Amino acid sequence: MNNTWIILGATSSMARAFARAVSDRGDGVLLCGRDMADLKASAVDCAARGAPIAEALAFDARDPKSFQPIIDRALREDGQLHVSVFVGSMPPQDAVDADPSLIAGVVTDSYTGPATFLQRIAPELEARGGATVVGVGSVAGDRGRIGNYVYGSAKAGFHTYLSGLRNRLTRAGGHVVTVKPGFSDTAMTWGLEGMFLVASPEKIAEDILRAVDKKKDVLYTPFFWRYIMGIIKAIPERVFKKLSV
Amino acid sequence: MTWKTMTYTGWGRVHDATGRVARPERMSHLQALEPLPAIGNCRSYGDACLNDGGDAVLMTRLDRILDLDLDAGEVEVEAGLPVGDLAKLLAPKGWLPAVMPGTGFATIGGCIANDVHGKNHHGVGSFGQHVLSIKLIQDGKPKTVTPKQVSLFKATVGGLGQTGIIASARLKLLPCEGDVITVTERRIDDLDSFFEALDGSRSTYTVGWIDATAKGASLGRGILEEAETAYGLVPKKPKSRKVPFDATGFALSSPVVRAFNAAYFRRIPESGQTRVKPISDFFFPLDKVHDWNRLYGKRGFHQFQCVVPVAGKDVLREMLEEISRAGLASPLAVLKRMGDGRGGYLSFPMEGYTLAVDFPNRGRAEALIGELEEMTAKAGGRIYFAKDATARAETVRAMYPDLKKFAEVANKIDPNHEFATDLVRRLRLREVS
Numbered sequence: 001m002n003n004t005w006i007i008l009g010a011t012s013s014m015a016r017a018f019a020r021a022v023s024d025r026g027d028g029v030l031l032c033g034r035d036m037a038d039l040k041a042s043a044v045d046c047a048a049r050g051a052p053i054a055e056a057l058a059f060d061a062r063d064p065k066s067f068q069p070i071i072d073r074a075l076r077e078d079g080q081l082h083v084s085v086f087v088g089s090m091p092p093q094d095a096v097d098a099d100p101s102l103i104a105g106v107v108t109d110s111y112t113g114p115a116t117f118l119q120r121i122a123p124e125l126e127a128r129g130g131a132t133v134v135g136v137g138s139v140a141g142d143r144g145r146i147g148n149y150v151y152g153s154a155k156a157g158f159h160t161y162l163s164g165l166r167n168r169l170t171r172a173g174g175h176v177v178t179v180k181p182g183f184s185d186t187a188m189t190w191g192l193e194g195m196f197l198v199a200s201p202e203k204i205a206e207d208i209l210r211a212v213d214k215k216k217d218v219l220y221t222p223f224f225w226r227y228i229m230g231i232i233k234a235i236p237e238r239v240f241k242k243l244s245v
Numbered sequence: 246m247t248w249k250t251m252t253y254t255g256w257g258r259v260h261d262a263t264g265r266v267a268r269p270e271r272m273s274h275l276q277a278l279e280p281l282p283a284i285g286n287c288r289s290y291g292d293a294c295l296n297d298g299g300d301a302v303l304m305t306r307l308d309r310i311l312d313l314d315l316d317a318g319e320v321e322v323e324a325g326l327p328v329g330d331l332a333k334l335l336a337p338k339g340w341l342p343a344v345m346p347g348t349g350f351a352t353i354g355g356c357i358a359n360d361v362h363g364k365n366h367h368g369v370g371s372f373g374q375h376v377l378s379i380k381l382i383q384d385g386k387p388k389t390v391t392p393k394q395v396s397l398f399k400a401t402v403g404g405l406g407q408t409g410i411i412a413s414a415r416l417k418l419l420p421c422e423g424d425v426i427t428v429t430e431r432r433i434d435d436l437d438s439f440f441e442a443l444d445g446s447r448s449t450y451t452v453g454w455i456d457a458t459a460k461g462a463s464l465g466r467g468i469l470e471e472a473e474t475a476y477g478l479v480p481k482k483p484k485s486r487k488v489p490f491d492a493t494g495f496a497l498s499s500p501v502v503r504a505f506n507a508a509y510f511r512r513i514p515e516s517g518q519t520r521v522k523p524i525s526d527f528f529f530p531l532d533k534v535h536d537w538n539r540l541y542g543k544r545g546f547h548q549f550q551c552v553v554p555v556a557g558k559d560v561l562r563e564m565l566e567e568i569s570r571a572g573l574a575s576p577l578a579v580l581k582r583m584g585d586g587r588g589g590y591l592s593f594p595m596e597g598y599t600l601a602v603d604f605p606n607r608g609r610a611e612a613l614i615g616e617l618e619e620m621t622a623k624a625g626g627r628i629y630f631a632k633d634a635t636a637r638a639e640t641v642r643a644m645y646p647d648l649k650k651f652a653e654v655a656n657k658i659d660p661n662h663e664f665a666t667d668l669v670r671r672l673r674l675r676e677v678s
Contacts, residue, residue: 013270013306038271041323045309048320049334187270187306191249 002052002079004028006070006121008059008114009087010042011035013186014136017205018084019046028053028077032070034060053077061087061113062105071121081125084134084208085114090151090188103150110154115161122165126172132212133169133176135162139220142180142229146244166217177211178218179204182225197222246274248300255295256288256538258545259606259634262295262667268303272323275412276385278302280663283410285325285352289359290548291634292667293405302410304354311413315340319377321415324354329529336424336524341474343375343419347579349529354411359631360403360592362583362599364450364472364528370586371594373402375417381409383658399647400654403589405630407655407664407675423476426450426527431517432510436465436562440598443582449473450527452581456506457565457574457602458499464565467580468513472527479523487535491543497605499572506576541605546575549614550593550601550629552583557624558598564617568602571613577603590647590654591674593629601632611635630668638673652677 005022009015010031019029023046031039031046031054039056046054057073060066074081089109096102118133125131140148141155159178166176183189183198199222207221220226232245248265266284269275284301287294304325312321318340322331329349331342346361355361360373369375378391379401388409392398401408429448433439439453448471455467495501531537538546553560561580568574578601585596604610614635618628627644628636642648652675655664662675669675 011271016270035271035273037273041272041309041311044311044313048310048313187247187268190268191247 002028002077004030004053004074004077004079004081006030006032006074006081006083008032008061008083008085008117011038012086012188013201014181014184014204015084015086016042017201018086018134018208019051020049021205021209023047023049023051023054026050026052030055030057030070030074032057032059034058061109064113064116067117067120070117071124074121075124080130081121081128082132082134083118083121083125084136085118086136087114088136088138088151088155090148093146093148093150096150106150107154107157110151111158111161115158118161118165122168125169125174129173131169131174133162133165133174134179134208134212135176136179136181137162139180139182139225139229143232143240175212175215177208177216179208179211180218180220180225180229182220182222182228197224246278253284253287253295254545255291255293255634257290257547257606257634258538258541258543259547260292260295260667262292262297262301264296264298265300266303267300268306270306272307272412275302275307275410276382276387278385280384280409280659282664282666283324283354283406285355286327286350288348288351288355289630289668290632292671293359293630293633294355295667296665297667304352304410307412308352310334312415318418318420319415320418321413322353323413324352324357324411326353327351328353328356329525329532332524332528333424335418336421336474339420339423340418341421341524343369343417344372345528346372347529347531349525349532353414353416354406357402357411357414358404358406360588360594361631362594364452364581366586366594367451367582367584368449369419370584371403371588371592373588373592374586375419376402376588377415377417379411379415380413382412383409387412396650396654399589400651401589403587403592404651404655405591405666405669405674407651407669408658409664421474423474424524425475425477425479425521426472426524427475427519427521428470428472428527429517429519430468430470430513432513432515433465433467433469435463436565439465439467439469439580440558442469443580443598446471446582452579454509455565455578455580455600456510457568457578458503458506458572460566460569464562464569465580466510467578468510470527474524475521477521479521485533485535488537488539490539492540494542494605494607496540496542497575502574502576509576541575544606546603546605547610547614547634548577548601548603548632549617550599550632551617551621551626552593552595552597552599552629553621553624553626554595554597557626560620560624560626561598561600564600564620567613567616567620571609573604573608573610573613575603575605577601590651591630591645593627593631595627597626630672633668633672636672638671641672641674648674649677
């Protein structure tokens, strides 16, 4: 059966690596995002690598009107539909402190926008049976920290949403993978101080695909972040509130 | 655009540079940058890929196929795509990049800027001769260059990035049978036999490994490899390995290298052998060991590479004598026959023989390379900028007669030398007189 992936936020390097990885397998890709010129270049690249369908579609997490045309386009493909979400935005915490109205955008990009999209397409995924949803969250969503708790809280909301969606889609033979990347070598982190054990987008994409195949529920990538976050989550709040980790 | 201040090196790790580096992931972000030198996977050995104290743009995230025409055998790619990735993708479809250097990690931009050659140079010429068009970014504006714009094209191919940032390129491909290659290896007992074997080879791909530690009657002995692409199935190769730390000096000390080379020579039966391999094993034999440059330790290494005209080939004997006497050579030494194909004013190739030898950066290595450079100049040959870390500007001027034409074109486009790199400054390649 042929597979088609809707990839939201497809201009990010992680999404690009993921799109290539599924193209290599012969799956189709619908690359969704705002920079159409860039998405079109990626679409040609995916087609050259083996994707039978590779198209660029306009998607803006802050513009729900952009959602339905993507869903309509995807439904024209028979076979299995899958969705992967790579959207999110992380303005520096001090920018948010200076202008709290930025919070709305962060929450829309990282949580409510993609959740609205998934909520709309969910009945279609249920109808088609074995759909997979990949939602990229963040280790930042595991605990609120002084450095980026606005972004973290949006991702935490998204994690909880994905957990509920998993509960729902499982009944219809579908599956949801929550991905929590640690530090990754992307445009968002290029030049940031204090990065360590940084993983390449290709490595993360490979991990995600393996998690999809094995039907893992929650993926930390690289794997050791599960242990790092295990420790961070285990610190009692009365201690944690005084730390800056 | 965000910047990362970092220290980076050429492949030989002898020189380094510290400066701000941008790494755009979209063409629009690349175009938004002020003029600055572009770098890729930094597989140039010396300082061709360094801009110490200045800014640079790292092209590795711009690595997509922009158009693939399997009927015409043409591909357009972003400049940060490694040539080995392109080969891997194309070979099962019956095409290969027309020219591939010894490492698949070299980016397409780097292949153009150094006008690299491969094991089929005698047949098809250099990389730049298969470039149909190049998109350059000069002052934030894209400009497409084709071979019809003769002077700009010739200053760009082999031009070390001095005419603008190479953003993408359209390449003419060569047909191939499939993604495996039939390799015939035979022992060659001495240098004269080597010249004869190289001259007599009718294969598409030909290269000679040479034991640079051999002396006397064995001087110039080695192994001739001849290959043709083929269609078939070979077992999957094991995962690549990594050199996890800098090796100590002992790893490549003279007795170890001599013993290794002797064993490597005898690995091939006296009667020779033919084997079928995945193409990457033949074209990029060292890429399986990631970061192999660390085997040379913290101080790094040099590669000397020259080409000398056919009439001057006897100088290679003198060079090999010098090298074996110095006891500094590593196992990596290559002898090849070159044709006259070259794409640009500063392209390396000329009809003749090319010799490449690696030396750990210790003791007399730099002095020895200096002597070898002088010998090259006297024989009417030239050295290769992609490998060079030590040459003097005066020596190089005589080797590259079109240097003046090159500098005139580059200076007109970039009067403030914003694209200049450490190598360009060291060898004064932008000076007209």
